[in-house]
Amino acid sequence: MKTKIISTLLGLICVPVILPLTLLVLGSMTGAEEWRGILAADVIRPILLPTYPTLAPLVEILMDTPEFFHMFWNSCRIAFPAVAGQILVGAPAAWALSRMRFAGRGAVESLYITLMLLPFQVTMVSGYLMLDRLALIDTHWAVILPGIFSPFAVFLMTRGFAGISEELIEAARIDGAGAVRIFISVGLPLGLPGVLSAAVLGFLEHWSMIEQPMTFLKSPGLWPISLFTPIFTAESAGPGFAAALLIAAPPLLLFLYGQHDLERGIAAAGLKE
Amino acid sequence: MTSLTGTALFILFPLLDAVKRSFFTAMGGRFTGLRAYAEVFANKAFQLAAANTARFTLVCIPLLFVVSLGLALAVFAAADKAEIVKTGLLIPMAIPAASMIAVWRLLFADSGIINGITGAATDWFAAPYAFPVLVGTYLWKNLGYNLLLWLAGLYGIPAARFEAAMIDGANGFQRLLFITLPSLRPQIFTIAALSLVNSFKVFREAYLLGGNYPDDNIYLLQHLWSHWFASLDIDLLCAAAAVLAIALFAAIGVLRVTLREAT
Numbered sequence: 342m343k344t345k346i347i348s349t350l351l352g353l354i355c356v357p358v359i360l361p362l363t364l365l366v367l368g369s370m371t372g373a374e375e376w377r378g379i380l381a382a383d384v385i386r387p388i389l390l391p392t393y394p395t396l397a398p399l400v401e402i403l404m405d406t407p408e409f410f411h412m413f414w415n416s417c418r419i420a421f422p423a424v425a426g427q428i429l430v431g432a433p434a435a436w437a438l439s440r441m442r443f444a445g446r447g448a449v450e451s452l453y454i455t456l457m458l459l460p461f462q463v464t465m466v467s468g469y470l471m472l473d474r475l476a477l478i479d480t481h482w483a484v485i486l487p488g489i490f491s492p493f494a495v496f497l498m499t500r501g502f503a504g505i506s507e508e509l510i511e512a513a514r515i516d517g518a519g520a521v522r523i524f525i526s527v528g529l530p531l532g533l534p535g536v537l538s539a540a541v542l543g544f545l546e547h548w549s550m551i552e553q554p555m556t557f558l559k560s561p562g563l564w565p566i567s568l569f570t571p572i573f574t575a576e577s578a579g580p581g582f583a584a585a586l587l588i589a590a591p592p593l594l595l596f597l598y599g600q601h602d603l604e605r606g607i608a609a610a611g612l613k614e
Numbered sequence: 615m616t617s618l619t620g621t622a623l624f625i626l627f628p629l630l631d632a633v634k635r636s637f638f639t640a641m642g643g644r645f646t647g648l649r650a651y652a653e654v655f656a657n658k659a660f661q662l663a664a665a666n667t668a669r670f671t672l673v674c675i676p677l678l679f680v681v682s683l684g685l686a687l688a689v690f691a692a693a694d695k696a697e698i699v700k701t702g703l704l705i706p707m708a709i710p711a712a713s714m715i716a717v718w719r720l721l722f723a724d725s726g727i728i729n730g731i732t733g734a735a736t737d738w739f740a741a742p743y744a745f746p747v748l749v750g751t752y753l754w755k756n757l758g759y760n761l762l763l764w765l766a767g768l769y770g771i772p773a774a775r776f777e778a779a780m781i782d783g784a785n786g787f788q789r790l791l792f793i794t795l796p797s798l799r800p801q802i803f804t805i806a807a808l809s810l811v812n813s814f815k816v817f818r819e820a821y822l823l824g825g826n827y828p829d830d831n832i833y834l835l836q837h838l839w840s841h842w843f844a845s846l847d848i849d850l851l852c853a854a855a856a857v858l859a860i861a862l863f864a865a866i867g868v869l870r871v872t873l874r875e876a877t
Contacts, residue, residue, distance in 0.1 A: 347692045354685065355702040358754065361717040362705065364727075368720060454807060458862050460814035462839040463855040466848050493811065549710035551818045552836070556843070567712045585713035596708035600701060607759060608766030610808070611801050 365589065368582030370394045376578040398579030402587060409569065409584060416565035419484050419554070420547040426489030427543045432536055435498030436528050440510070450499065457492040461552045472557060483557035484565075488547055494539040500610040501535015502528055538606025541599045545592045660854060662830065663838040670745075670816070670834070674752050675809045682757055682805075686764035687794070700765070703758030711818040714751075718823060722747060744829040751819045756812050760805055767801040768794070803873050807866065 371391040402409055437443075438450055468487060469478070477483045505528065513523045529536065549567050558564055566588050596603065655661075689699055721727050722738035738747050771794065779789050817836040820828055826840065827833075835858065842851040 347688050351685075351688055351692060351699045355699060358702055358706055358757070361714065361721070361754075362709065364717045364720060365709075365713065368716065455863060455866055458807065458811055458866065459859060460817075460836065462836050462843075462851075463859055465839065465843060466851055466855075545708060545710070549712065549818065551711065551821065567710055569712060582716050585716040589709045589713040592708045592710060593705070596705065597701075600704070604700060604704070604762055607762040608769075611763035611766040611804050 365582060365586050367391060369398050369579065369586045370396065371579055371582070372397050373579055398583035399587075401580045402583045406580070406584075409566075409587075411562070412564055412566040412569050413587070415481070415563060416548055416567065419481050419488075419550070419565055420544050422481075423485045423488035423547045424540050424543045426485065427491055427494040428536060428540055430489055431491070431494045431539065432498055432529070433524065435495050435535075436502055436524050436532075438495070438499045439502035439505075440528070453492040453495050453499075457496055465552075465556060469556060478557055479559045479563065481558075481563060484547075484550065484553045487553070488543075488550075491543065491546070493546075494543050497539040497542065497606060497610050498532065498535045501538070501606055502532040504535075504609050505531045534602040534605035535609055536606075537599055537602040538610075541595055541603050544595060548592050657850070659833075659838050659841075660850075663833055663835045664854075664857075666831065666833055667835045670748070670752075670832075671810065671813050674749055674813050674816075675806065677749070678753055678756055678760055678809055679805065681753065682760035683764055683798075685757065686761050686768060687790070689761065689765060690768045700758070700761065703761055705758070706755050707759055711822055714819070715822045718751070718819075739823060739829060742831070744824070745831040748816055748820055748832050752813065752816050755816075756809065759812070760809065763801055763805050763808070764798065767798045771797045799873065803869060806869055810862075810865075 372393060372395040375391055375393060438446065438453075472478050472483045472486075477486065509527055509531070510523055513527050518526065548565075550565065551567055554563075554565050554568060569584060569588065685699075685703075692699075728738070737743070775793055775797070776789060779793055784792065814836070817834055820832050820834055821837070824832060826837065828837065835854065839851055839854065842848075842854075
């Protein structure tokens with residue numbers, strides 16, 4: 342009985358969370374004709390249910406809006422290398438931080454946590470000047486390179502690796518495995534939730550990035566999809582929603598696909614202090 | 615090591631460079647000592663932005679803390695039936711700000727859905743509502759993440775402890791107060807730190823909803839920095855950045871010490 346009440350309450354809490362997503366889908370299925378009716382009336386109808394559901398807005402974005410594709414592709418060109426780099430560079434560092442006992446290890450970990458907290462704007466000017474000196478401003482590398490060295494990814498993976506029991510590693514060592522071998526054959530498979538959740542969250546971060554591309558990319562031709570802002574009129578509302586839905590699709594799919602590991606990875610992040 | 619070098623190069627070095635720059639004039643590099651700091655603190659826009667950012671952080675983080683802890687306890691009590699809640703609440707985090715803006719406009723615009731339901735003509739992006747709307751956006755986005763962090767702690771509490779307490783005759787409330795909450799202490803630092811990281815990210819929503827000059831209530835430090843960046847007030851920008859960095863270091867330090875002393 343008591344659990345039933347709690348379940349119902351929890352179900353209710355999910356409504357405001359899921360509602361916006363539903364609106365996103367519904368909005369992208371509402372045609373221009375109907376949007377005109379909705380927006381012309383002083384007040385939008387309480388519930389946005391298209392009387393004549395249509396895929397026209399989606400088709401319009403997919404077929405007739407080349408800049409949408411261009412920006413979508415730009416996002417891919419930023420997010421994928423950045424995430425790959427985060428893992429390649431960050432995983433060994435996280436492993437070292439969680440496993441090896443060296444002088445100043447605690448200090449290094451604190452440093453990562455503190456740097457993780459800094460908002461982008463704090464280092465914006467100096468970052469800009471340095472990237473400028475490297476002649477990287479107005480190239481995708483200006484966004485990718487700093488992204489690769491995200492302290493957050495290292496933090497998340499460190500916590501993931503920290504949960505691996507020391508006995509297992511000891512056993513591998515006795516069997517004659519070297520440091521690299523232990524990392525690849527024991528650390529990576531067992532710390533996978535941490536690594537994967539760092540990858541998923543890293544992808545999300547780069548996919549929705551706004552400040553960095555706005556500051557470091559001058560030519561609109563290089564802009565990622567996160568800077569795509571449709572105007573909200575009757576003609577463009579449908580396609581605007583369709584675009585919003587398509588922008589959300591890759592991270593959403595990734596989330597649902599990697600959900601199990603993501604949940605375990607985030608949970609691991611909370612476990613050790 | 616590569617990672618540390620890279621992080622140092624792209625974050626630590628710029629931070630130190632920003633601190634250095636705050637002591638010099640923007641052009642010409644004349645040493646000015648603390649003049650930029652004095653100017654920053656006297657600046658009306660800075661006072662507004664800093665107050666707003668502080669207010670936002672101080673409202674959001676405790677709120678998120680309490681709400682997500684309550685939810686986590688509920689999910690924990692409901693056991694397996696609540697799996698769907700975890701997934702459901704995590705979804706908002708996956709939706710990029712750029713996508714959510716369309717929905718937020720539809721919900722909160724002058725002729726938006728919420729005004730449609732209530733029949734009022736409230737301007738949700740102006741005072742006094744802009745701030746709560748931004749707080750709501752933050753909660754909406756981060757609830758699932760914090761829920762998972764709390765749950766990890768809850769699942770880590772040995773069941774034997776609860777059983778022992780029950781045998782000793784502790785009621786539900788006593789178990790919560792004397793077993794559950796103290797056992798969650800290790801989570802607090804991580805949750806606070808991650809909530810803080812995410813609280814700076816609401817700038818995206820604030821920017822996409824309100825543009826460069828949003829309502830005075832949600833004019834954040836990030837807006838101010840963008841303006842100073844555009845107008846090349848580099849020394850001011852760097853001084854303000856240094857102030858924030860110091861404030862953050864201090865906050866983290868205080869949190870660390872209090873939590874360590876408490877345990």
